[in-house]
Amino acid sequence: MSTERKDHAALSDIFNKDEARVDWHDETLWFVRAKRDKAAHNIPEWENLRETASQIKNNVLSDLHNYLVEFETHATNNGVTVHWAADAAEHNQIVHSILQKHKVDRLIKSKSMLTEECHLNEYLHKNGIDVIDTDLGERIVQLAKEPPSHIVLPCIHKKKEEIGELFHEHLGTPEGMADPQFLTAAAREHLRETFLTRRAAITGVNFAVAETGEFVVCTNEGNADMGAHLADVHIACMGIEKIIPKRKNLGVFLRLLTRSATGQPITTYSSHFKKPRPGQEMHIVLVDNGRTTQLSRPDFRNSLKCIRCAACMNTCPVYRRSGGHSYHTAVAGPIGSILAPNLDMREYADLPFASTLCGSCSNVCPVKINIHEQLYKWRQVIVKEGYADPKKKLAMKAMEFTLSSPFVYKNAGKAGRWFMKYAPFTVNNKLNLWYQQREMPAVPKESFGEWYKKNKKND
Amino acid sequence: MTVGLFIPCYIDQFYPNAAIATLNLLSKLGITVKYPVNQTCCGQPMANSGFEHLTQGCNDLFIDNFDEFDYIVSPSGSCVLHIKDHLHSATAEDKALGIRKKVYELTEFLTDVLKVEKLEARFPHKVGMHQSCHGQRGLMLAQMTELVDKPYSKPLQLLKMVEGLELVELSRADECCGFGGTFCVAEEAVSVKMGKDRIADHINHGAEYITASDMSCLMHMEGILRRQNSEVKVLHIAEILNAE
Numbered sequence: 001m002s003t004e005r006k007d008h009a010a011l012s013d014i015f016n017k018d019e020a021r022v023d024w025h026d027e028t029l030w031f032v033r034a035k036r037d038k039a040a041h042n043i044p045e046w047e048n049l050r051e052t053a054s055q056i057k058n059n060v061l062s063d064l065h066n067y068l069v070e071f072e073t074h075a076t077n078n079g080v081t082v083h084w085a086a087d088a089a090e091h092n093q094i095v096h097s098i099l100q101k102h103k104v105d106r107l108i109k110s111k112s113m114l115t116e117e118c119h120l121n122e123y124l125h126k127n128g129i130d131v132i133d134t135d136l137g138e139r140i141v142q143l144a145k146e147p148p149s150h151i152v153l154p155c156i157h158k159k160k161e162e163i164g165e166l167f168h169e170h171l172g173t174p175e176g177m178a179d180p181q182f183l184t185a186a187a188r189e190h191l192r193e194t195f196l197t198r199r200a201a202i203t204g205v206n207f208a209v210a211e212t213g214e215f216v217v218c219t220n221e222g223n224a225d226m227g228a229h230l231a232d233v234h235i236a237c238m239g240i241e242k243i244i245p246k247r248k249n250l251g252v253f254l255r256l257l258t259r260s261a262t263g264q265p266i267t268t269y270s271s272h273f274k275k276p277r278p279g280q281e282m283h284i285v286l287v288d289n290g291r292t293t294q295l296s297r298p299d300f301r302n303s304l305k306c307i308r309c310a311a312c313m314n315t316c317p318v319y320r321r322s323g324g325h326s327y328h329t330a331v332a333g334p335i336g337s338i339l340a341p342n343l344d345m346r347e348y349a350d351l352p353f354a355s356t357l358c359g360s361c362s363n364v365c366p367v368k369i370n371i372h373e374q375l376y377k378w379r380q381v382i383v384k385e386g387y388a389d390p391k392k393k394l395a396m397k398a399m400e401f402t403l404s405s406p407f408v409y410k411n412a413g414k415a416g417r418w419f420m421k422y423a424p425f426t427v428n429n430k431l432n433l434w435y436q437q438r439e440m441p442a443v444p445k446e447s448f449g450e451w452y453k454k455n456k457k458n459d
Numbered sequence: 460m461t462v463g464l465f466i467p468c469y470i471d472q473f474y475p476n477a478a479i480a481t482l483n484l485l486s487k488l489g490i491t492v493k494y495p496v497n498q499t500c501c502g503q504p505m506a507n508s509g510f511e512h513l514t515q516g517c518n519d520l521f522i523d524n525f526d527e528f529d530y531i532v533s534p535s536g537s538c539v540l541h542i543k544d545h546l547h548s549a550t551a552e553d554k555a556l557g558i559r560k561k562v563y564e565l566t567e568f569l570t571d572v573l574k575v576e577k578l579e580a581r582f583p584h585k586v587g588m589h590q591s592c593h594g595q596r597g598l599m600l601a602q603m604t605e606l607v608d609k610p611y612s613k614p615l616q617l618l619k620m621v622e623g624l625e626l627v628e629l630s631r632a633d634e635c636c637g638f639g640g641t642f643c644v645a646e647e648a649v650s651v652k653m654g655k656d657r658i659a660d661h662i663n664h665g666a667e668y669i670t671a672s673d674m675s676c677l678m679h680m681e682g683i684l685r686r687q688n689s690e691v692k693v694l695h696i697a698e699i700l701n702a703e
Contacts, residue, residue: 355639359597360633396508404517441474
């Protein structure tokens with residue numbers, strides 16, 4: 001855990017100071033989870049679809065190299081320029097160099113979690129390039145100078161009144177105006193001008209088809225299409241795990257993606273990009289940034305199956321009550337908590353512990369990633385690699401000593417109920433965190449062991 | 460058939476009545492039950508905190524205590540799941556594996572092994588059933604709301620045999636209570652908020668009692684209920700199934 005940065009528990013503590021807001025956040029996301037349930041239950045073969053998607057991704061991960069080369073070959077033949085980036089820095093440099101070549105200093109971007117992961121906006125800004133996010137939610141957090149708190153619903157943590165204030169300040173909407181329809185129209189008006197005047201557009205990629213070299217971008221707002229179609233240069237940035245073998249596999253993934261994400265049967269736009277139109281340049285940047293490292297970890301490789309639907313966030317009882325920013329990483333929630341330690345184990349040592357291991361995330365995952373089991377496994381890795389709190393280590397050693405010996409356990413139990421001090425739920429209890437908002441369990445006059453000895457031992 | 464009674468450490472220390480009810484219930488059903496007196500803990504608190512490598516002492520002790528029985532039964536889905544998933548031995552892995560296959564949570568033992576069809580129990584109260592996550596999603600004691608599959612519930616099947624008991628419906632049938640082992644102090648704010656929300660669901664639907672197949676969830680919710688001076692009580696499912 002970083003010393004200068006607050007960890008998940010500390011950030012959640014701040015988020016929970018306003019309980020009414022936590023309730024609102026929880027209900028808002030639970031509503032999305034409920035919509036997902038309804039959509040899933042309308043598909044009798046839902047579990048079969050999930051299993052199929054999971055198996056297709058297994059196939060991809062076990063032959064990723066060849067699929068990527070196949071994709072590159074086809075994309076190149078289609079007239080697309082393919083770039084390879086080992087990490088975030090290289091990705092950012094590649095994008096920058098393309099923009100420099102075209103002397104572009106302003107561009108538009110539709111939603112891409114990869115560019116968030118690589119902190120592309122900050123990088124380009126430092127290099128004098130102005131980026132405007134065109135996804136409405138992304139635009140809102142951009143105006144607020146905040147990172148997205150959710151990978152599908154970037155400004156889900158903002159109330160409409162707060163968005164109204166932002167728009168009043170930045171877009172000149174009337175003060176106090178918080179009508180969503182009015183605000184959306186205002187954003188559209190403002191963005192329309194931007195779309196028409198920008199010569200370069202960046203999009204993300206949801207699926208890249210190895211057999212054809214095409215890629216698919218899913219949006220509800222059509223902003224990726226408008227950006228890409230109007231721009232002279234289209235740059236699509238993707239993590240290398242976005243590959244699927246065949247176009248027909250989309251019949252599985254497109255059915256799962258939006259039902260899992262928002263409960264819609266499909267995104268409004270599922271746009272296929274294959275080749276640049278005459279006079280246009282199209283680039284694809286394939287980014288590793290830790291993915292091959294994750295692929296080499298047998299316990300964690302299948303986290304790369306993720307299709308970024310965010311169902312695990314919407315269902316996570318912790319996420320709903322701690323907010324996306326409490327995860328201090330681009331991809332928050334349960335999936336973020338198993339991806340982030342791969343990138344920086346020290347910085348994200350807290351995240352695998354930000355879970356009760358309830359398992360709901362694994363159950364909603366459309367590609368059946370065993371998220372909660374990986375959270376457990378990351379905990380073991382983080383402790384073994386030495387990133388655990390030393391106080392916790394001492395407490396665990398004391399626990400090991402006591403629980404490994406029936407004699408010590410019984411006497412410790414008797415001695416004023418050792419458990420009051422060292423029980424699982426009161427470890428690290430310098431200030432007795434249990435007691436701040438909960439009563440301690442009443443202490444019975446005897447333990448079950450003592451009762452048994454008196455009453456049953458000789459039965 | 461001889462059953463070894465596995466009583467989780469915190470039940471032994473804080474909730475002996477849940478253990479006594481489990482023992483009496485099984486005895487009432489004609490089962491010979493033995494409680495190995497040298498048992499301590501399954502090791503889960505350490506393992507879930509990332510210290511699974513410190514659990515060998517607990518594992519060895521567990522194997523010594525329980526290897527001899529036909530079945531091992533425990534009134535805790537969470538501790539049973541830990542044994543099922545993580546019990547290992549450096550010297551007797553076959554014994555560890557054997558135990559992992561014959562350890563049962565109480566309600567699944569009643570429905571799946573004993574195939575209990577009726578109970579001599581009476582509990583004339585409104586009861587909310589909290590589905591503890593490890594029992595439900597780990598041991599699959601009940602269908603999970605996330606999955607598209609037929610509904611079933613082993614604990615509810617048993618509660619329905621109790622005379623006078625009225626089950627209350629919940630808005631969120633299987634949301635976690637927020638206990639989560641060391642999570643409950645490491646992430647105190649979220650843990651308590653989750654507990655408060657769970658309790659509110661039960662209270663809003665008129666529950667007089669909240670029951671579960673895991674006492675740890677109930678301990679957490681009881682702590683909040685008592686802080687709120689609520690009249691609502693918690694009771695382990697064994698105590699209801701054994702109530703007269």
